[in-house]
Amino acid sequence: MTHPMWRIATYGAVFFGVTSFTIFWTRFAGGLALVWLGSAIGAALFLALPRARHPLAAAILIALSTLATSLFGFGPTWAFPLALVNIFEAWFIAWLLVRFRPERDYVDSAAGIVSLGFFAGLIGPATAAIPGAIIVSQIVGGNLATHALSWLVGHGLGTMLAMPLALLLQSYRRLNFAPLREAGRTLPFAGLMLLSIGISAIAFFQSTFPSLFFPVVPLVLASFRFGRFGASVVVLLISMAAAASLGMEIGVFAELEIPLWQKALFVQFYLATLLLISLPLAVALKQRQRFLEELIDREAMQRLIADHSDDALLHLDQHGTIRFASPASARLSGRESTDGMHLGAFFSDFDKQVVSDALDAAAESPGRTEIVERSVERDGKTKWLEAKLRAIESSKQQTSAYVVTIRDVTDRKLEEIQASFEARTDALTGLPNRRAFLDELEGRLDVAEKQPFAFALIDLDHFKRVNDAYGHSVGDSVLKEVAEIMRDSTNQDCFFARLGGEEFGMIAVGPALESSAIISERLRRTIQQHAMTDVNGGSFSVTASIGIAVIGERCSTSMAMQAADGPLYSAKASGRNCVRHAQDLKRFAQIDEPPRNKPIAAAN
Incomplete structure (x- = not known):
C-alpha cells in the first residue's frame, strides 16, 4: 500500500x-x-x-x-x-x-x-x-x-x-492490470492504441471530408475489449491528438470560423461527449460480464444440488411444461422421463386441475410460493408428494416460467394424520372425542335446513356406583365395552363419540335419521343386556338414558345440545333406562316401552 x-x-x-x-x-x-x-x-x-x-x-x-x-x-x-x-x-x-x-x-x-x-x-x-x-x-x-x-x-x-x-x-x-499482461492481450492492446492514434490523426489533421465520428470506432472497440481502462486511455489519446491539432491550427478545427477560445470549448464538448459514450458502455459491459459469470457459477451450483438432492427440482415454461427435471424426478414421478410433460404428470389424473389452479395462482402473484400436497399411488403403495412452485416474472411483467420443487412427504403426512387422529380420538375408548363430535355437529348445523339430522345424548345410569363398587379399572372396562357396542352400530350415516365421563353422543343422517329412534332403542337394550364382568369374575349390568332430538334448522351448538339435553333429563326423571325425544319419533318405528329393571349395577 x-x-x-x-x-x-x-x-x-x-x-x-x-x-x-x-x-x-x-x-x-x-x-x-x-x-x-x-x-x-x-x-x-x-x-x-x-x-x-x-x-x-x-x-x-x-x-x-x-x-x-x-x-x-x-x-x-x-x-x-x-x-x-x-x-x-x-x-x-x-x-x-x-x-x-x-x-x-x-x-x-x-x-x-x-x-x-x-x-x-x-x-x-x-x-x-x-x-x-x-x-x-x-x-x-x-x-x-x-x-x-x-x-x-x-x-x-x-x-x-x-x-x-x-x-x-x-x-x-x-x-487489475492482469488481463493486459495475459498472453494474446498485450499486443492487441498496443495495436488498438496505435489504431486510435492513427484514426485520431486522420480525423483531426485533415479537413477534406467530415471525420469527427471516426474516433468513435476505436473507442467502442476499446470499451468492448479492455473495459473502462481501455476506454479512458483511448479518450486520453484522442484528447492529445485533438489538442495538438488545435494548437497547430491544422485540420478540421482550423476550418471553424470562430475564435480560438470557442474552438477550445468545442473540443472539450466533443471529448466529453466521447467519454460519456464510452464509459457507460464499458461499465455496462463489465456488469454484464460479471452477471454472466455469476449466472454460470450459480447454474453450476444448482446443477450440483439438483444431481444430489432427494427432491425433484423442476423448471417449467409459461404453460407448465417441464423443461428441466433433476434426477430425483424419475423416482418421484414413477416415469423414466418427465421432459416435455405437464407438471400434473407427478400426480393422479384427477389432481391435474388442482395443479393447473396452483400454476394460475402463482402466475397471478409472482414471488409468492404456492403449495400443492396430494396423495399418489407408487408401486402399490400410497405416498404423499408436496410441490412448491413459484412463477418467474419477465421484464414485461408476464410470467415466463416456473420453478418447482417436489418432495416425498409421506412420513410427515402419516405423522400428521396420526397426530390428528389422536387429537380427535378418545384415548380410552377409541371413539371420536368431544372435539371431533363438535366439529361434526357444527358441519351438520350449517346445512341443517336442507339436510335435517338426529342428535342424541347418551348417559350411563348411576355410573359412579360402578366405580365405587368395582373400582375405576372396571369402570374403564365398562366404558370400553359400551364404546364397542356403539362401534358396531357406526356407519357412514351414524356417528358416535365419547363426550366425556360416562356421556356419549350420536348424530344420525340420511336413512339413519328415519330410524334414529329404533337405533337409540336398540342401543339402550343392547347395553342393558350386555353382561359386564368385575375383577372377581362376577357379572353385572348397566343401563343408559337417551335423549334424542331432530335438528331441522340452523342454530348454535349450545342450542342443539339443549335440544337433546331436555329429553335426556326427561329420561332420567322417568326412572332412567329409557329413550325420550323432543319430537314424536314413533312415526318412524314402533317402539315398545322398556320394562322396569332392577337397580343399575346390581350383581347377578
Missing part, C-alpha cells in the same frame, strides 16, 4: 505539471484557462487519502497552484486567492462524492457515473465559479457572468475528462 506522503508527492507533481501546461497553453486574451484538469487530480487525491491527511494535501496543492499561476498565469498578486478557490473546488467535489455516493463506484456503475458527472462536472465547478469569477473580474475586468460561465465550462469539462482515468489509476480503487 502506497504511503500517504508518497501519494501526496506523486499527485502534487502531476498536478503542478498539468496545471502549468493548461494555464500556459489554454489562456486566450489573458483570461481564464479554457481547459482545467487540476480539480480532477486534486479531487482524486482527496478521495485516495484518509480525512486526517486532507489539510496537509490541501496546503501543498494550494502552494503548487499558487506557484503555477504566478509563473504562467495572472502573476503572484492574485495567485493565492485563485489557488484557494481551485483547491476548495477539488476538495468540495471529493466531499460531495463521498457524502452522496459512499459506495465509491464512480466508474463502476451507471449510478456512479451519473453521480460523477453531476457532482464533479456540475455542482463542484458551479460552487467555485462565482468566487472565481469575482477574482478574475478584479484582474482583467469584464462581465462577471461571462467569467463565471467560462469557469463552469472549463473546469466542469476538464474535470469530467480527467477524473475517470485518475480514479482508475489511483490505489484506493486498485485496477
Whole structure:
C-alpha cells in the first residue's frame, strides 16, 4: 500500500505539471484557462487519502497552484486567492462524492457515473465559479457572468475528462492490470492504441471530408475489449491528438470560423461527449460480464444440488411444461422421463386441475410460493408428494416460467394424520372425542335446513356406583365395552363419540335419521343386556338414558345440545333406562316401552 506522503508527492507533481501546461497553453486574451484538469487530480487525491491527511494535501496543492499561476498565469498578486478557490473546488467535489455516493463506484456503475458527472462536472465547478469569477473580474475586468460561465465550462469539462482515468489509476480503487499482461492481450492492446492514434490523426489533421465520428470506432472497440481502462486511455489519446491539432491550427478545427477560445470549448464538448459514450458502455459491459459469470457459477451450483438432492427440482415454461427435471424426478414421478410433460404428470389424473389452479395462482402473484400436497399411488403403495412452485416474472411483467420443487412427504403426512387422529380420538375408548363430535355437529348445523339430522345424548345410569363398587379399572372396562357396542352400530350415516365421563353422543343422517329412534332403542337394550364382568369374575349390568332430538334448522351448538339435553333429563326423571325425544319419533318405528329393571349395577 502506497504511503500517504508518497501519494501526496506523486499527485502534487502531476498536478503542478498539468496545471502549468493548461494555464500556459489554454489562456486566450489573458483570461481564464479554457481547459482545467487540476480539480480532477486534486479531487482524486482527496478521495485516495484518509480525512486526517486532507489539510496537509490541501496546503501543498494550494502552494503548487499558487506557484503555477504566478509563473504562467495572472502573476503572484492574485495567485493565492485563485489557488484557494481551485483547491476548495477539488476538495468540495471529493466531499460531495463521498457524502452522496459512499459506495465509491464512480466508474463502476451507471449510478456512479451519473453521480460523477453531476457532482464533479456540475455542482463542484458551479460552487467555485462565482468566487472565481469575482477574482478574475478584479484582474482583467469584464462581465462577471461571462467569467463565471467560462469557469463552469472549463473546469466542469476538464474535470469530467480527467477524473475517470485518475480514479482508475489511483490505489484506493486498485485496477487489475492482469488481463493486459495475459498472453494474446498485450499486443492487441498496443495495436488498438496505435489504431486510435492513427484514426485520431486522420480525423483531426485533415479537413477534406467530415471525420469527427471516426474516433468513435476505436473507442467502442476499446470499451468492448479492455473495459473502462481501455476506454479512458483511448479518450486520453484522442484528447492529445485533438489538442495538438488545435494548437497547430491544422485540420478540421482550423476550418471553424470562430475564435480560438470557442474552438477550445468545442473540443472539450466533443471529448466529453466521447467519454460519456464510452464509459457507460464499458461499465455496462463489465456488469454484464460479471452477471454472466455469476449466472454460470450459480447454474453450476444448482446443477450440483439438483444431481444430489432427494427432491425433484423442476423448471417449467409459461404453460407448465417441464423443461428441466433433476434426477430425483424419475423416482418421484414413477416415469423414466418427465421432459416435455405437464407438471400434473407427478400426480393422479384427477389432481391435474388442482395443479393447473396452483400454476394460475402463482402466475397471478409472482414471488409468492404456492403449495400443492396430494396423495399418489407408487408401486402399490400410497405416498404423499408436496410441490412448491413459484412463477418467474419477465421484464414485461408476464410470467415466463416456473420453478418447482417436489418432495416425498409421506412420513410427515402419516405423522400428521396420526397426530390428528389422536387429537380427535378418545384415548380410552377409541371413539371420536368431544372435539371431533363438535366439529361434526357444527358441519351438520350449517346445512341443517336442507339436510335435517338426529342428535342424541347418551348417559350411563348411576355410573359412579360402578366405580365405587368395582373400582375405576372396571369402570374403564365398562366404558370400553359400551364404546364397542356403539362401534358396531357406526356407519357412514351414524356417528358416535365419547363426550366425556360416562356421556356419549350420536348424530344420525340420511336413512339413519328415519330410524334414529329404533337405533337409540336398540342401543339402550343392547347395553342393558350386555353382561359386564368385575375383577372377581362376577357379572353385572348397566343401563343408559337417551335423549334424542331432530335438528331441522340452523342454530348454535349450545342450542342443539339443549335440544337433546331436555329429553335426556326427561329420561332420567322417568326412572332412567329409557329413550325420550323432543319430537314424536314413533312415526318412524314402533317402539315398545322398556320394562322396569332392577337397580343399575346390581350383581347377578
